[in-house]
């Protein structure tokens with residue numbers, strides 16, 4: 001890209017070479033309305049959307065974030081582009097603290113970061129033509145003196161987004177475009193200000209499988225050609241693996257595992273990552289692969305469980321997990337895991353084939369070595385968690 005648009009924060013120089021983002025103890029709480037009695041007592045209730053998150057993003061890097069709905073990954077992305085204000089913590093972009101920016105400084109920062117949203121059917125205004133949609137940020141940031149200048153910038157942005165020839169798309173409206181073309185328009189809108197960082201929030205999950213690859217390759221090309229670092233948010237492990245250099249696995253507002261993409265996929269060390277990976281379908285009907293289940297539902301982010309937040313669902317938990325918060329420790333170089341027993345658990349790797357005689361007679365999932373289990377007098381086996389839920393043995397009908 002040529003330099004028609006000057007970088008918004010070129011005077012800011014990163015403290016560490018190659019570090020684009022340095023995030024420490026980032027926390028976002030959303031207050032919720034207290035009841036009448038609670039408000040009289042001055043009690044505050046919050047949703048813990050993001051909790052003490054720490055990570056760095058490097059130059060030209062794509063950091064993937066995976067996790068189930070409600071784990072805080074979108075809030076994390078919105079914090080980085082300052083669509084949300086952090087409650088606590090620091091977030092430095094090329095060495096400049098961003099968390100407390102206001103007014104003009106915040107507007108100047110926002111010019112250098114952009115976000116691609118999940119749904120191109122919602123994120124484009126149906127009343128605006130493609131030209132008006134892409135030119136809007138130019139007007140907001142007073143870029144380009146004349147309509148011709150802006151037309152030229154929009155034309156180039158469309159070319160970067162591979163909508164060619166741009167003249168064919170400039171004066172169309174969203175309803176005249178396919179889903180893939182709409183997402184390319186959304187990408188062109190993020191590129192027109194020549195951003196230095198992009199958050200892509202589930203950018204392909206609303207698209208047909210046939211056009212996903214085109215959009216993903218477009219983003220990879222943008223990184224290759226222009227060196228733009230990305231945060232790529234998705235609930236799809238396979239898509240995140242294809243896109244990312246490193247993957248952070250989020251659970252209940254915090255990272256539970258962070259490492260190089262292949263490391264996370266081939267050598268998972270956290271029980272939650274193990275369960276996420278085992279849920280990925282294997283395109284081989286003969287594969288003898290156990291399905292690792294986790295118990296129960298995601299706990300409420302209003303009242304976080306004490307100790308390890310994953311302990312109510314973890315099949316490996318021990319007493320210490322219920323009371324002590326584990327450390328996010330570097331188990332292998334660059335491989336961080338939030339678990340008291342990281343590196344010691346018999347975590348199943350996706351390439352492992354295992355068949356076991358021990359199947360829980362309540363949930364039908366595998367009882368692996370190291371998991372807390374109960375054997376009934378009739379010989380039926382149960383996960384300890386499952387045994388708590390059933391009163392009578394599902395095999396012999398006698399009390400457990």
Ligand code: SF4
Nearest residue numbers: 308311314321339340
């Ligand atoms: Fe499971 Fe305990 Fe590790 Fe948490 S700390 S993931 S409960 S084993």
